[in-house]
Amino acid sequence: MSEVPEGFVMPEMADPSIRPAASLVITRDGDNGAEILFCHRVSQMPSFPDFWAFPGGGVTRFDRVAAEELSQLSADEDGAALAALMREMVEEVGWTNSEEGIVFVDDNVRDEVIENGENWHHLVKQGGLGANSNGFKIISIRTTPPLAPMRFTNRFFHLHDSNPPEPKLPSGRSEFDEFRWLTPKQALESWNTSEMRIPPPQITLLRDIIESLEKSEGDIQSATSTMSENPPSGEHRIEFAPSVECVPLPTHTLPPATHTNCYIIGDMGGDLVVVDPAAKSDGGLAYLERRIRAAESLGSKVIATIFTHRHPDHIGDLTRISEIYQAPIWATAETHSVIPTCDTDKILKDGDTFTLSGRTWNVLETPGHCPGHICLSNEVGIISGDMAVMVGTILVPPGDGDMDKYLSSLERLSDLNPPILLPAHGPLSPVPEKLLNRYLTHRRARHARVLDAVKNGISEITQIADYAYDDTPDAHPILKVDQTLSHLLAHQRAGDIEQINSAWKLATP
Incomplete structure (x- = not known):
């Protein structure tokens, strides 16, 4: 049974617009090798609050003008991205790159740029602010996955300064409230132990940097120069959390969503479980196969498929998926009722657990949206199916849904106070308490x-x-x-x- 009511015609969704952006991977010499600057995003930020990220931001109209008019920049997308990055450096960390290396920007000049970003271009053009473009090199280009109405193509620039000044917060409001220098391995380990939260594109970039450093005997300039020769810009793992890869698959689902988030959980090289492989189209099946083959190439094996519930935008073409990999299906009895069964399948119940790579996952029955709906929880967060989403809404079908049970299920998730929520549609929820409280308040009022x-x-x-x-x-x-x-x-x-x-x-x- 579908969650969409009879008579509702799914509108054709336009492809999300893709905006250019730029981020700075700034490194310095450290006791254990090159260290990268990470900036802690304040909890009030609308996207990735309380995450540790690189400085940077979106490319604006006046950044493009700057790229055309300033001789040190190329009059193209790369130049506009570098203009945006150098402007953001002034605003966010108080730096500019001079002939002598990174130096502090005068506070009054910085305030002018913060007040109006267009002032950066004018100050540089008039000689009131230095802006040396030497030393910057693009080491990766990443486009965010189709999880939200707005997407970004982000150019990651590397710049090394042996001993830069410590970054400085602005006098007024800031995106950041703390700075930290870490080697790539230290940052990855802090993320893996959930001590730091880092946006998904930066996790795979850290892995690329570590790999290049190993080939360059720890020389950061050599490592990033190699990366810049052919910046990795293709398909990467989307790592929402440690041991959790997101694979957004195109589906016929409730707008504004256009995809269902399949999750591959478990460490690469170990046993894996695939959650909600919803692929039915040729493109979706091909993408799922690429992600499975990439995992298998590292020694992994899929030991089970789990479906959070039985709605058709969560269950893919099982015949064609079985040609990609074969594994038993674990699901509740209600979900199994619409799926062909075999002897190795397993009926999941509330309180069941399974362990992958030392992490124990708990099965939570959360009915209301659909009978037999489940979530999967552990210390990194909750894979929440169709309980709550960051973009759009969740329907409670009058046919087989139950509003009271749905509200109780929301309360159950809220009581668990998860660090992140990993929904079936759209981006992850970095502050589940806020999202779940909003859902509860809204639905109770209605x-x-x-x-x-x-x-x-x-x-x-x-x-x-x-x-x-x-x-x-x-x-x-x-x-x-x-x-x-x-x-x-x-x-x-x-x-x-x-x-x-x-x-x-x-x-x-």
Whole structure:
């Protein structure tokens, strides 16, 4: 059964726009080799709060103008990205690159750039701010996966200074509140033990740098020069968390999502479990196969497939997937009811556990969105299926969903206080408490509003929906009636209301 109500036509979703961006991998000499600067993003940031990231930002219109007018920059995408990066250096860490190396920017000059980024170009052009482009080299180009309405193609520039000054926070508001220098191996180990949270593209970049350093006998300049000759820009693992690879597969799902997040869990070289391989299209199946083959090339083996629930945007073409790999299916009885079974399959129940590479995963039954829906939790976070998403919404189908159970399941996840939430659609949730509380507050308010409508004598479902959704005038008419029915049925099960023919009334005492 689909979660989408009858009569709802899935709109064609345009491909997300892709914006250019730039990030700085700045290194210095350290006791244990070259160290990279990591910046801690403040908890109020809308994206990746409390993550450790590289300085950088998006390329603007005036960065492109700067690239065309400043002689030290090339008048192309690389030049515009470098202009953006040098501007962000001033704003975020108080540096500029001079003929003598990295130096502090005068506080007044820095404030001018922070107040209006376009001032960077004018200050450099007029000689009020140095901007030496020598030493910067692109070591990787990464495009973010199709998980959100906005995507970025990020150019990662390397710059080495043997002994740069310590970065300095601006006097006003800042994206960052702390700085840390670490070798690539130290950073990767801190991420692997969950001591630091680092955005996915930077994890695979760290792995690339470590590999290049090993080939260059620890010489960071040689290692990054080799990388810059052919910057790795192709397909990489999307590592949302330690031992968790995300494989976004194109599916026919509820907009604005266009993909379902399949997860490959377990360490490379060890046993793996594949969660929600939803691939049905040729492109999706080919992508899944590439990720499985990449894991197998490192000695890994898939020991099971887990489905979080039985909706069709989570279960792929099992016949064609079995040609990619073969493994038993682990799922709840409700999910198994729509899947062909074999002798090695396993029925999952609440409280079951399994261990991969020393990490124990716990099965949590979280019904409401769908009977038999499960989540998988461990110390790194929760693979949460269709419980909550960062972009869009979650439907509770009136046919086989249950609003009360859904709210209870949300409360259960919230009580676990996970460090991150790994949803089936869209980007990860870095602050699950905030997301889950928003869902609970929103759904409880809507639940009360539906009951208020009936108490006020409104009996026809479309009018109840209009009343309950008067704060959301752009809500799709079919979806809001569908969700209103889910709320009404929950109130009916609780004995608060009753349905007489097609009219909804308060229950007779």
